[in-house]
Amino acid sequence: MQxxxxxxxxxxxxxxxxxxxxxxxxxxxxxxxxxxxGALIKASVSECDVTVVSVFLNPIQFGKNExxxxxxxxxxxxxxxxxxxxxxxxxxxxxxxxxxxxxxxTLVRDEQLESMYCGAYRPGHFRGVLTVVSKLFLxxxxxxxxxxxxxxxxxxxxxxxxxDLNFNIKIHRVKIVREESGLARxxxxxxxxxxxxxxxxxxxxxxxxxxxxxxxxxxxxxxxxDTVVKSIVAARGVVQYVEVASQKTLQKCNxxxxxxxxxxxxxxxxxxxxxIDNMELN
Numbered sequence: 001m002q003x004x005x006x007x008x009x010x011x012x013x014x015x016x017x018x019x020x021x022x023x024x025x026x027x028x029x030x031x032x033x034x035x036x037x038g039a040l041i042k043a044s045v046s047e048c049d050v051t052v053v054s055v056f057l058n059p060i061q062f063g064k065n066e067x068x069x070x071x072x073x074x075x076x077x078x079x080x081x082x083x084x085x086x087x088x089x090x091x092x093x094x095x096x097x098x099x100x101x102x103x104x105x106t107l108v109r110d111e112q113l114e115s116m117y118c119g120a121y122r123p124g125h126f127r128g129v130l131t132v133v134s135k136l137f138l139x140x141x142x143x144x145x146x147x148x149x150x151x152x153x154x155x156x157x158x159x160x161x162x163x164d165l166n167f168n169i170k171i172h173r174v175k176i177v178r179e180e181s182g183l184a185r186x187x188x189x190x191x192x193x194x195x196x197x198x199x200x201x202x203x204x205x206x207x208x209x210x211x212x213x214x215x216x217x218x219x220x221x222x223x224x225x226d227t228v229v230k231s232i233v234a235a236r237g238v239v240q241y242v243e244v245a246s247q248k249t250l251q252k253c254n255x256x257x258x259x260x261x262x263x264x265x266x267x268x269x270x271x272x273x274x275x276i277d278n279m280e281l282n
Contacts, residue, residue, distance in 0.1 A: 001083040003075070003090045007098075007139050010091050014050070018141055022049040026142035028133060031055040032072035032187035033081045036177040040146040043174050045086035048144055053082045054091040054136055060103055061128030072187055091140070098135065108134045108165075110157050113250055117153050117265050118276065121240055129154055130161050137169055146172045150184050152265060152278040156250050176277075178204070184277045191273040200270045202235025203228070206242075207264055207279040214281045219256045224264065224281075232268045240267040240274065247280060257281070 004010045014024060025048030027040045037053075044051040055078050062068040079090045108130040113119070119126050137145065147155040159171050177185045182204040183197065192200060206228035213227055221244045228242045244253045247261040267276045 001079065001088060001090065003079055003092055005092055005094065005097065007093065010052070010089070010139060011141070013089065014052070014141060017050055023144065024048060024140065024142045025051045026136060026140050026145045027051065027053045027087070028136050028145065028147070029053060029055055029078075030057045030071065030187070031078050032074065032190070033078045034185050034187060034189075036148055036150065036185035038081065038085055039177045040148060040174050041082055041085040041087050043172060044144065044146050047172065050089070051087045052089045052091055052140055052142065053078075053087045054093075054140075055079075056091075056093055056098060056132070056136075057095075058098075058128060058132045059095055060099070060131065061125050063122055063124065066122070067188075067191075070191075072190060091136075098132070104131060107131045108161060110160060113153070113157060113160070116250070116252075117241060117243060117245075118267060119153070121267070126154070126157055130157060133158055134161070134165075134167075137167055142169055144170045144172060146174055148174050148176065150176045150186065150276065150278070152263060153250065182208075184275070186275060188273055188275065192270060196270040196273065199235045199237060200273075200275055202232040202237045202270075203266050203268055203275060203277045205235070206231025207266065207277060210264055211279055211281055214257075219258075221253050221255060221257060224257075228264060228266055232266070236270075238269040240269065242266045244281075 025044030027044050029037050075092055082090055107127050109127040114126040155173055162171055181201055183200055210224045210227040224244055225242050229239050232239050243265050244262050245265055247263050253262055262281045263278055265278045
């Protein structure tokens with residue numbers, strides 16, 4: 001496996017493979033790879049002839065008071081993990097390589113959805129995500145890209161961007177990978193103390209209880225939402241948001257749920273660590 005750090009080198013490496021008809025898969029990451037990322041890489045290896053894992057800590061998707069500076073960085077370990085699963089290349093550009101003129105003036109955004117849910121508390125976050133993902137699509141020329149469903153709003157926005165802007169790439173959603181306890185795997189789990197890790201199960205337990213209530217016939221959006229909120233609070237978490245949304249449009253559901261498929265989206269703090277999770281209801 002090869003680590004490539006320049007855009008030109010990646011293009012020169014992948015171009016002949018594409019001419020040979022090789023199907024190229026892209027797994028965009030910010031590094032600190034774990035089993036959740038491993039599932040994305042495995043999916044790409046199984047679907048594509050060539051797999052590229054990008055490792056780029058994208059500064060334009062972080063706010064001023066967020067954890068950019070302390071985000072885990074371990075390229076060598078990431079490359080070894082990617083190689084062990086079957087990846088062919090790791091693309092690890094510097095910030096200067098990706099943004100040679102500083103923060104870009106040309107940005108990709110979704111004005112309707114970028115300020116909802118996570119976006120309401122992280123201004124500019126999804127604008128940064130969509131911009132860097134667009135760049136990675138164009139740089140790699142990939143046929144397929146793989147994203148985890150833990151970042152439900154993110155993958156929804158990327159799918160919508162691909163459709164709206166006619167990107168010639170197929171987006172694959174990969175199911176959430178959870179620890180044995182049920183906690184969704186995340187690079188930010190490393191920040192949790194042992195006590196906080198146990199408390200963080202309040203999100204997952206609340207989502208499970210809400211889904212069980214739904215399957216037993218509960219259709220009140222407020223009651224489904226309150227089930228998750230109460231579980232997080234009981235676990236000494238601080239709720240940032242819990243919302244029930246349409247899987248099709250990602251708009252908030254109100255009143256009573258009908259036939260349309262819905263998803264519960266949640267974000268909460270345990271200690272100083274912000275975690276997100278979700279669960280589809282049907």
